[in-house]
Amino acid sequence: MKIAFFDAKAYDKPSFELFGAPKGMEFKYYEDKLTEDTAELARGCEAVCVFVNDNVNAAVIDRLYALGVKLIALRSAGYNNVDVEHAFGKIHVVHVPAYSPYSVAEHAAALLLTSIRRIHKAYNRTREFNFSLSGLTGFDLHGKTVGVVGTGKIGRIFIDICRGFGMSVLAYDKFPAKDSGLNYVELDELFRESDVISLHCPLTDETRHMINSEAIAAMKRGVVIVNTSRGALIDAEALLEGIKERKIGAACLDVYEEEADIFFEDRSGHILSDDVLARLISMPNVILTSHQAFLTEEALRNIAETTVNNISAFLEGDGVCENELCYHCGKIEHCKKQRLGRCF
Numbered sequence: 558m559k560i561a562f563f564d565a566k567a568y569d570k571p572s573f574e575l576f577g578a579p580k581g582m583e584f585k586y587y588e589d590k591l592t593e594d595t596a597e598l599a600r601g602c603e604a605v606c607v608f609v610n611d612n613v614n615a616a617v618i619d620r621l622y623a624l625g626v627k628l629i630a631l632r633s634a635g636y637n638n639v640d641v642e643h644a645f646g647k648i649h650v651v652h653v654p655a656y657s658p659y660s661v662a663e664h665a666a667a668l669l670l671t672s673i674r675r676i677h678k679a680y681n682r683t684r685e686f687n688f689s690l691s692g693l694t695g696f697d698l699h700g701k702t703v704g705v706v707g708t709g710k711i712g713r714i715f716i717d718i719c720r721g722f723g724m725s726v727l728a729y730d731k732f733p734a735k736d737s738g739l740n741y742v743e744l745d746e747l748f749r750e751s752d753v754i755s756l757h758c759p760l761t762d763e764t765r766h767m768i769n770s771e772a773i774a775a776m777k778r779g780v781v782i783v784n785t786s787r788g789a790l791i792d793a794e795a796l797l798e799g800i801k802e803r804k805i806g807a808a809c810l811d812v813y814e815e816e817a818d819i820f821f822e823d824r825s826g827h828i829l830s831d832d833v834l835a836r837l838i839s840m841p842n843v844i845l846t847s848h849q850a851f852l853t854e855e856a857l858r859n860i861a862e863t864t865v866n867n868i869s870a871f872l873e874g875d876g877v878c879e880n881e882l883c884y885h886c887g888k889i890e891h892c893k894k895q896r897l898g899r900c901f
């Protein structure tokens with residue numbers, strides 16, 4: 558089985574090679590992202606392996622289907638970039654539901670601490686032998702309230718970290734975890750009461766722009782917003798306005814709505830045409846990393862292992878691949894729990 562590996566980065570190949578492709582599986586690495594134009598690279602391949610910024614829309618799926626591709630193997634947990642509904646009945650879709658929720662939760666905590674203790678500023682100063690403390694005053698997390706939106710694998714670990722700091726936790730989830738002991742509140746209360754808000758829910762039609770101008774207006778002055786989930790959870794223009802109006806105290810972003818053509822690449826020396834992003838980066842109270850939260854040795858190892866196992870399970874014929882995403886009954890997560898065999 559030949560697998561076209563799209564958006565391949567320098568750190569991908571070693572982790573996949575370390576794990577070793579099983580017999581009968583050959584990876585063809587392409588640096589290009591999967592689009593309608595690059596889909597042709599999958600000719601002769603039975604599977605494509607994609608990441609978060611490969612745009613696997615209906616047109617791309619039709620193109621892959623015409624080329625005889627049978628499997629889309631996501632190297633990520635989130636699957637908002639794949640039209641799973643359109644793929645149903647044509648191409649199977651598998652993902653890596655968990656590879657290291659610690660990597661993302663710990664990155665969220667790292668961004669938060671860096672931001673509120675101005676570590677990024679201090680680092681630059683001391684490298685130039687500037688030992689002044691002026692403008693570096695932060696605040697204690699102890700005793701503050703954190704609002705966590707999405708209490709799945711990553712959200713729960715982030716909550717544990719915040720509790721370690723002595724923070725009070727408010728939680729919101731569309732499907733609250735029973736017997737978790739978490740203090741679930743409605744979203745508007747979480748917005749109103751939190752000093753720090755961290756997003757850990759998936760991007761869906763419902764959650765797109767959940768942080769918009771109306772939500773920001775309801776928040777505390779000086780609120781710190783952390784987003785390590787998906788960029789489009791936040792209306793970036795509204796965020797910028799909130800920062801300019803001094804309503805938002807700080808923003809810690811690992812993701813950005815329009816990141817697909819920008820993140821993961823060296824753009825230094827180029828003129829950034831995205832004015833909103835350029836303005837956000839220019840703000841002293843915005844910290845941005847380029848979708849880096851997953852990037853730990855442990856996570857890369859687990860991604861490679863689960864992806865290869867997912868593809869092997871598919872190769873083995875009628876076996877159930879527990880990580881298949883299917884749209885059979887219209888509810889992907891529900892379907893995953895209910896089905897006993899392959900969906901089609």
Ligand code: NAI
Pocket residue numbers: 634635654655658661706707708709710711712729730731732733757758759760761763764785786787811812848849850851852
């Ligand atoms: P998970 O599936 O374990 O948890 C997601 C939680 O969100 C669930 O509890 C679910 O009930 C909740 N949820 C679903 N719809 C919701 C809604 N409308 N409002 C509020 N909550 C809702 O997922 P996990 O592993 O915790 O990942 C969370 C997100 O983190 C992923 O969807 C992905 O977008 C992002 N992520 C980012 C990475 C990065 O490198 N920056 C890496 C991995 C994941």
